[in-house]
Amino acid sequence: MNIINILDEIEKVDGEIYERLNPRRAAMKSFYNFGSKMAVAAVPLALGSMFKKAYGQTSSSVIDVLNFALTLEYLEYYFYQQGAATAALIPVGTPAVSAINTIRDHELAHVNLLKGAITASGGTPVSFVATQFDYTAKGTFPTVFTSYPTFLAVAQAFEDTGVRAYKGQAPALMGSPSVLQTALQIHSVEARHASHIRQMRKTVAGGNQTALKPWITGANDSGVPQVDAVYKGEDNVVQAGVNIPSLGVSTAAATESFDEFLVKADVLAIASLFIK
C-alpha cells in the first residue's frame, strides 16, 4: 500500500488535496514521519481520519456558526428597529437619524442573508421576534429606549461584540471559503458601525464621551462598567508572540491596533443578558 500513490491519484481530481489535508506543510511532513513508524495495518484507519479532516467538515458545524451569527444579527436588528421607531429617542433633524437607519438596514440585510445561507445549506435558521429580547438587560439599562446616550452605549457594546464574535468564528469556517469570505465581509461592516457609533457618543447629545475613539483603547473604554465582558482581553499587547509596544508604539496604540476575538461561549453569555 502506497499512500503517496493514493494521494497522487486524488490530486489528479483535487489539486488542493495537500492543502486540504493540512494547511501546514510542516504537519504533512510530520504525517509522513508518523506513517513510517506505524504498522501497515493501521494505515487505512489513519487515512480515513485524514480524509475526514480534509473533506468532512460537516456543514452542520458551519450551520451552527451561521445560526450563532444569525442570533446576534437578530439581537442587533430588533434593537435598532425599536430605537428608530421610538419617538423622540434619536434627535430629530440630525445626521443620527439616517445613521441609525443605515445600521438597522445593514443588520436586517445580514439577517436575511444568513437565513438564506442556512436554508440553502439544508439547515434550519433560528428564528426570533422582537419581544423575545429584553434590551434593558434585565434592568441593567432601564433607559435604553428613553435615553439617547444609553441607547448609543448599548449600541456600541453590540457592535464591538459583533466584531469580536465574527472574528472568533473565522477559523471554524476555513473549510468553507465562500462562507468565510462572507463572514469577513459582515465582520468589517460591524467594525464600521462600531467606529461610527463611537463617534456619535462623543457628541454632547450622544453622551459627551469626548475621550472615546473610533477604535478600542485598553480594556473597556466605553465608560460603562456593566459591559466589561464585552471588552475582556482587549488590553492585550502581545500578538503571535510579538510584544507590540516593543516595536515603538505606545501601550494604548498597541491595544488599539489589534482588535481581539471572543469565543462563542463568551459572546453567548453577553447576548443571553438581552434574551428573555
Next chain:
Amino acid sequence: MKNFQQEDQDLLQKESGILTAPLQRRSFLQYAGAGAASIALLAAGCKKDDGSEGRRLDLEENGVNLGSGDVGILNYAYALEQLEAAFYDAVVKTPYSGISAAELSLLTDIRDHELAHREFFKKALGTNAIIGLEVNFAAINFTQRASVLATAKAFEDLGVSAYNGAGKLIKSADYLVLAGKIVSVEARHAALIRDLIENGTFANSEVVDANGLDKARTPTEVLTIASGFIKTKINASNLPS
C-alpha cells in the same frame, strides 16, 4: 504562544526553503527528507550570496517576490501596511493646512496603528520579509485636506477589501485570526476617515452592498490599484488564489 512563535519560525524557515528550492513543492513533499531539505537550504543560501548588483537587476526585471503560501499572504499584507504607514507618516509630519487638533490626534493614532501593523509583519516574517518598498505619493497634495483624506479613504477601503479577500487564502488559523484582528481596525479607520469627509458615509453604498456586505478584492485587484502609489515592482505570481 511561545511555542506558536517558535513553530512559526520553523515553518517560515521551511517555507523559505521550498520557495527557492529547484524542486516543486509537491515533489518536495513526496520526497521530504533530510536530503531534500538540505538541498532547499543550500539553494536558499546560494541566493543570499548573490551580489547586490545581481539582486538589483533581478528586482527591476521581476519585482519583489511576495512568495507563496501564508508567507506570500503575510508579505502581501506587509506591503499594504508599508504603503499605509508611509502615507500617514507623511501626513503627520506635514499636516494639511488648517488641520484641527482633533483631526491631527486621530490621524496620529492611525499612523501609530499602521506602524504597529507594519513592524509586526516585518518581525513575524523575519528573514522572509520583503524589502522596504519605495512609495510614489506624487499625486497627493499633502497641504490640502481634501487630497489627504481622499487618499486615506482610498487606502483604508482598499485595505479592508484586501484582508476580506485574502482571508480564505490563509492556511493557518492563527494567521487568519491575526488578519481578522487587523482588518476590523482598518474598517474602523475607513469609517472614521469617511465620516471626516462627510458625516454619515461610514458604510454607505460605495462600500457596502444591498446584502450588507463590505467589499472583498483579490490580491491582483488590490495590487493593481495600489501600484499607482508604489514605485517598487511587486511580483505576486506565487500567491495562492
